[in-house]
Amino acid sequence: QKEVEQNSGPLSVPEGAIASLNCTYSDRGSQSFFWYRQYSGKSPELIMFIYSNGDKEDGRFTAQLNKASQYVSLLIRDSQPSDSATYLCAPQAAGNKLTFGGGTRVLVKP
């Protein structure tokens, strides 16, 4: 079993709809959780981080964390074609190490 599991996709959503991305992790010591967006041929860039159970909202993005279930999700509201990218989930355990999931590819269709 992989340490960080994400559905590889592609997740196809119409423009204006909500994209829902899921991530499960195996390390119960994980304390902070990062979501990165990566456009094709580019390096990852941070879009959200969360470290407390519950929801965190930032603009059109909402991260949801449930440590008991070892589950973190990302919602993208009012999806735009510019949101088409691969989204990487990365729990952070002790020692500042991130473990990355394989990413979910999102396609937003106009």
Place this chain on the structure above:
Amino acid sequence: DVKVTQSSRYLVKRTGEKVFLECVQDMDHENMFWYRQDPGLGLRLIYFSYDVKMKEKGDIPEGYSVSREKKERFSLILESASTNQTSMYLCATHRGQTDTQYFGPGTRLTVL
């Protein structure tokens, strides 16, 4: 803004060559990381460093070594390049526990 630079965007080397990939950051961050990224395998940690002259093995250190003589510079060394080391190499820097990692633009290495 944090700036992380990598010495080359594209690099082509031959099997058996010694390869140096350089990463430089301008934000005085203690932590620096080297990853490789391959289709279907995601980002995998090769080596990381918490301080000058300190290094720790990541998940896939075989065939690689690193050097950190100055705080701002972290080098990845392929002692004898092989074709299975063809990949995208990403450097990242990190300040502390709840801070994000900042990535460089990446070096796409092809070993022939």
